[in-house]
Amino acid sequence: MTARCVMVLGTTSGAGKSWLTTALCRWYARQGLKVAPFKAQNMSNNARVVATPVVASGFAAGPPQGETRPPRGAGSPTQWATVGAEIGSAQYFQALAANALPEVRMNPLLLKPERDTHSQVVLMGQVDAELSRMPWRGRSERVWPVLAQALDGLRAENDVVVIEGAGSPAEINLHASDIVNMRVALHAQARCLLVTDIDRGGAFAHLYGTWALLPEPERALIQGFVLNKFRGDAALLAPAPQMLQDLTGIPTVATLPMWWQHGLPEEDGVFDDRARATGAVTTTIAVVAYPRISNLDEFQPLKNVPGVRLVWARTPADCAGADWLILPGSKHTSGDLAWLRAQGLDRAIAAHAARGGAVLGVCGGLQMLGEALIDPHGIDGNAPGLGLLSLVTVFEADKTVQRTQARFGLLAGAWAALSGVALSGYEIHHGQTAQHPAMAAAGDLAQAVLLEGGGQALGWQNAAGNVLGLYLHGLFEDPAALRALFGAAAPTLDSVFDGLADYIGAHFAPGVLEALVQ
Template sequence: MSAVCVMVLGTTSGAGKSWLATALCRHYARQGLRVAPFKAQNMSNNARVVAGPVAEGEIGSAQYFQSLAAKAEPAVGMNPLLLKPEADTRSQVVLMGQVSPGLSDMPWRGRSETVWPHITAALDALREANDVVVIEGAGSPAEINLHASDIVNMRVARHAQARCLLVTDIDRGGAFAHLYGTWALLPADERALIKGFVLNKFRGDAALLAPAPEMLLNLTGVPVVGTLPMWWQHGLPEEDGVFDDKSRAAGAVKLTIAVIAWPRISNLDEFQPLKNVPGVRLVWARTPADCAGADWLVLPGSKSTAADLAWLRAQGLDAAVAEHAARGGAVLGICGGLQMLGKTLVDMHGIDGNGSGLGLLPLETAFNADKTVRRTTASFGALSGPWSALSGITAFGYEIHHGQTVQHPAMAANCDIAREVIPGLAWQNASGNVLGCYMHGLFEDPRVLRALFGATVPTLETVFDGLADFLERHVEPGVLDALIRKD
């Protein structure tokens, strides 16, 4: 195996693993090295469509962005196992980019030995083809109830003999206890793989941390190699949760966009570029009051369209959307949101659920057993109303959906016909203010942003370089080079 493996572990979820792994990918890529990211198992409804050995498939969004930071072509082997939660106790299992019904039905602990050969094969292939593989762990490596069935943290580290960094969120408090406790719960052979501790999201005078780093070094033999200041506006999409107004760019608000944040929201990270547009405020709406004053209402993707539609009605948000549309306000539905804007949901295969939509578009969606997973480039036809700027724009995005949507026949008989502005993918109502589209990732396309906002926003390349610059400023000199130095 040619590649050296650097692994980022965390004391908790949300400690900063994805952020740090992305920065490392760009740092090493800027050295002229062949770099690839890897995460054995990711649990997220934020996914991207990438190349696979036979067909296109899904990986977690974090590994997609890490591959771009590494200047590598995204591929399914970078995240061989993806778990997409459908309910509190059930997830759809995606193995090497493709949905696996058998694994989805298998008990959690029972599937680890089945998938482990696929994980090692994917990792070893990346090691053969690259100089550095940056591996991201999941949650904490010291979850002692899961250690015996681990396939994403220290079992991966041992297989790759990875040089590991353990990162903690010091803003939560208890950071040194988190670092020491995590280290102490690991077996001795796994402790030996921990090469450095990283304090993330620090606010204040770093000198006040003394003597804790030295005391921790005396207890563990592991140095604190970096103290990363709090940074709200780094521009990297959030992986696990919605972002709040703390990360909103300063300046006068000219446009407020409210995104409905239902329980099974998917691909929420595609809205990150909107936060970077000058004058735009992004709001996560969970109540009708959250929609008040919004210029746009966005119905995002959903991993469970029927269940999230029921939640929408229980909150009274269906009325808020209808009132907004009746006033001529702009409404955008993406994927599951598009399906909800239609009149009817038909499920003959037990995929999602039957029901009535909001009826703002005269459409009918039928859920098929086969899942559409593909990268898509398509051109908008002529649009009217607030979406007219998209007319003629060619956009790049991706599709992940079971539903297939068509004009509702009974509504067509009553002359209520949707304007199909992209064949099979996007429809607009007669008045022009409601638009539904199956393509995710529209706001990641600079052409779409320029058309809608007339603004140039920071590109992902700018974001990746900024992450690497920040990391290089706040990590002890020589540490990053030492991690990949072959003994």
């Protein structure tokens, strides 16, 4: 088979590409079609661990010297390597929406920002140090054959591939080096939707300007405009959609009303404080929002739990009144720890813990809670920790990327409800953490409370029971953990995906979605 490709482009970042792509994946899957998502290049510190084709795993760290394409046969759908691979979280959720196994070809290139001017490059699921050092424009031609072959492999195995673009396709300074927008659309001869965020204002100018800056062969691929996040009476938009069609020949095929609480994590894990808790607030949870936060999407289920209010903490004042403080993952732990101290948040966290308030650190957040960060390989940086857990983290050259199952032992205090709960999640970290030897000898121990099957510790708790650190991502995505902590369950992902599909089915013009794949 050769899949029909539908592509979602946006006039800007944040226009709604990821949301709409996910909805389309579920809508087409519900028509009985075999569907896969694809995004050639994603830039995000929100990543998930997925399967990788066994042949491609030998190519994952980059092509052999002088070779510019994967070995023949890469991407076999029947053989999978046990080595973990990373893709962007958005494509992970899109695969689940499509009822497909999330795998590395769905997002073959992932850029994980570590600083404003540097990103870690993950190609076919594995870190590529050489590509990480290359200039962006030189990198694009090197990786394009890999991206194209990943897409071709998905097209050969599916009825529909729903492709997500990145940013805007009309970034004329980047057009010549494009590997994620119109170059992909032309390669796949995709039927494209161009979506804009009308809540920002200037939507029709964004749509027209994007269309006008594209070369004619690329304009010809755009089948419809989509107005997203509209608030008000859609009849008041007239005559603008018809005027835009008169100028471009392209109809506006959907006006999607604003929907605050659809339940899907945002592309970059950012939640909006305007979406308040459901019902009376019983628990306020503040997530420390340092500059290189990662894997924030795992906290989305907390937004869906009745009575829970989730807020950002960027200053000490933001921590006031919080029942829990969460230190999430970080792509640059030592740098985010320095930022945290510069804001005075270290003192706010220490004061919260001293009062007996609950503190949770996940991955990079766990590392910050310890006594020290030691970096012999120049991976992240050396730094003193916050000293709330008697642990030391050493950054290793090799990165741990794997799915993991573990079980909580006996916990005390604020986290006691998790005692005995089995947890399935994922690990993505360079750091290896253990007890501080001198503190252990003096009797100051952090209790290991989360163990994987082989007995390795993945979580620790302080003696008072209010500070907990975990390497395993996914605590709040586990129904048993949510029931233990809140006595309630968040909506399932399947119900979220079905809601998205119902939504676009109700708001797209009749016949448009079917016509895109005919």
